[in-house]
Amino acid sequence: MTTAAPADNPLLSISLPALLALASPAASLPVQRRQIRALQNGQYLSRHKGRGMVFDETRLYQPGDDVRRIDWRVTARTDKPHSKIFREERETPVLISVDYRNSMQFATRGVFKAVQAAKLAGLLTWSAIQQGDRIGGQVFSDSGYQVLKPQTGKQGMLGFFSALARPRFYPASQPVTLNTSLMRLRHHAHPGSQVCIISDFRGFDADTERQLTELSRHCNVMLIQVYDPLEAQLPAQGRYRFTDGLREAIFDSSDRLRRQRYQQRFQQHQQELQRLARKLRLSWVSCSTSDSPQQALRQLRQR
Numbered sequence: 420m421t422t423a424a425p426a427d428n429p430l431l432s433i434s435l436p437a438l439l440a441l442a443s444p445a446a447s448l449p450v451q452r453r454q455i456r457a458l459q460n461g462q463y464l465s466r467h468k469g470r471g472m473v474f475d476e477t478r479l480y481q482p483g484d485d486v487r488r489i490d491w492r493v494t495a496r497t498d499k500p501h502s503k504i505f506r507e508e509r510e511t512p513v514l515i516s517v518d519y520r521n522s523m524q525f526a527t528r529g530v531f532k533a534v535q536a537a538k539l540a541g542l543l544t545w546s547a548i549q550q551g552d553r554i555g556g557q558v559f560s561d562s563g564y565q566v567l568k569p570q571t572g573k574q575g576m577l578g579f580f581s582a583l584a585r586p587r588f589y590p591a592s593q594p595v596t597l598n599t600s601l602m603r604l605r606h607h608a609h610p611g612s613q614v615c616i617i618s619d620f621r622g623f624d625a626d627t628e629r630q631l632t633e634l635s636r637h638c639n640v641m642l643i644q645v646y647d648p649l650e651a652q653l654p655a656q657g658r659y660r661f662t663d664g665l666r667e668a669i670f671d672s673s674d675r676l677r678r679q680r681y682q683q684r685f686q687q688h689q690q691e692l693q694r695l696a697r698k699l700r701l702s703w704v705s706c707s708t709s710d711s712p713q714q715a716l717r718q719l720r721q722r
Contacts, residue, residue, distance in 0.1 A: 429530070429534070430526070430529075430530045430531065430534065431530075431531050431534065432531070432533075432534065433533075433534050433537035433538065433541075433583055433584055434584055435580055435581065435584045435585075437538075437541075438537070438538075438541040438544075438580045438583060438584060439580065441538065441541040441542050441545055442545050444542060444713050445541075445542045445543075445544075445545030445546045445549065446545075446549065447713070448542065448546050448713065448716055448717065448720065449717065449720045449721070476504050477490045477493050477501045477502070477503055477504065478501065478502060478504060479499060479500070479501055479502075480494075480499075480500035480501055480502045481502070484502040485502075488502045488503045488504075489501065489502055489503070490502065490503045511547075511550075511552040511553070511611065511612070511613050512552070512553045512555065512569040512608075512609060512611070512612040512613070513543070513544075513547040513552045513553065513554050513555070513556075513569065513612070513613045513614075513615070514555055514556040514557075514569065514604065514607065514608050514612050514613070514614045514615070515540045515543055515544065515554070515555075515556035515557075515579070515614075515615045515617065516556055516557050516558075516559070516600060516601075516604050516614070516615070516616045516617065516618070517536050517537065517540050517556070517557070517558045517559075517583065517617050517618075518533075518536060518559065518597070518600070518616075518617060518618035518619065518645075519533050519536075519558055519559060519560045519586060520559070520560055520561045520595070520621070521560075521561055522619055522621045523536060523618075523619060523645070525647060526647050526708045527647055527648065527649040527708075528647065528648050528649075528707075528708055528709045529647075529707065529708035529709030529710070530708055531708065532619055532645045532646070532647060532708055534708075535645050535706060535707075535708050535710075535712060536617040536618070536643075536645050537583045537584075538712045539617050539643055539645070539706065539712045539715065539716065540556075540579075540583060540615075540617055541580065541583065542712055542713060542716055543615055543716070544576055544579055544580070545576070546716075547613075548572065548573075548575070548576050551571075552571075552613070553569035553570055553571045553575055554569060554570065554571075554575040554576055554579050555567045555568050555569030555570060555575065555579065555607075556579065556604075556615075557600065557603065557604060557607070558582045558583060558586045558588075559588075559595050559600045559603075560586070560588050560595065561594060561595055562588060562590060562591060562594070562595060563588030563589050563590045563591050563595065564588060564589055564591060564595065564600070564603060565582045565586050565587055565588055565589060566589075566603070566607060567579055567582055568607070569612075596622050597618065597620060597621065597622040597623065597627055598622065598624070598626045598627055598630055601616070601627065601630035601631065601634065602630060604616070604634065605630065605633060605634050608634060608637075608638050609637075610637035610638065611637070611638070612637075612638045612639070613638070613639050613641075614634060614638045614639065614640045614641070615640075615641040615642075615643065616640070616641070616642050616643070617643045617645060618643075618644070618645065619644065619645050619646055619650075620642075620644055620688070620692060623688065623691060623692070628695055631695060631699060631701070632699060635699045635700070635701060639702075640699070640701045640702070641701065641702040641703070641719060642692060642696060642701055642702065642703045642704075643703075643704055643705075643706060643715065643719065644689070644692060644703070644704070644705040644706070645705075645706055645707075645708070646685075646705060646706075646707055646708070647707065647708045648707055648708070648709060650685055651682065651685050651707070652678075652681075652682050652685070653672045653677075653678045653681050653682070654672055655672070656672055656673045656675075657671075657672060657673070658670070658671050658672075659672065689705060692705075702719055703719075704716075704718050704719040
């Protein structure tokens, strides 16, 4: 069951009204506790958890200025010492990366994985707005991206919701993978950002680990794995028909050893994500297409 789907079917696609209706459920979510990641001057950490430092201006050096803030380029050009001045961000940039690849256009129970991902992103967006944070991120498919810079208030929220409900993908020069989406996300995530990646994590490999390692150095990273129950375990012995509306296939699950190997592959995939989350101190949770997205986020916050 994939791709071509009626736009008004809430099981197969997300709508703007459905995302707006998540305001009330999001209000019941526990407040996100910030972690200190962003470095200020030298090795001193920000007093405001999750905040970063943004360049403001360059001015003439004044007695007492930290020599590590000297702007050497301007100093060399003017032959007078200048210092860089930074201001502290009071609003946390929240970046949400939502996977809309073909593997996410699937479900046997509940809603499509892409719809569940959009609901999770919608709840996180409302939660961020209610905390006064800036919201942005990216939505990506197999062929392109839509990137949104963090913005405050309703403007940021509606911009991101529009991208979830009616994405306008900018064509990529090569097929989009999980790793290329993470690489692009790294370019947009400033130090101190809260980053949430919602995906089935198809294509997870050593490069994925490297990308997440780099991203987690300066950002608070959350991983939400979305999956369909059929991906976790094959049904009991029998013959089953699957269709995407255009093609169909018959699957025979009578081979017990095959069912066990299938289940083991999914478990290994989850164990790899859990191992990486523990190693990098990331927040991680899995959410099936039939689970409550609110309950999944409560578990994520509790962790």
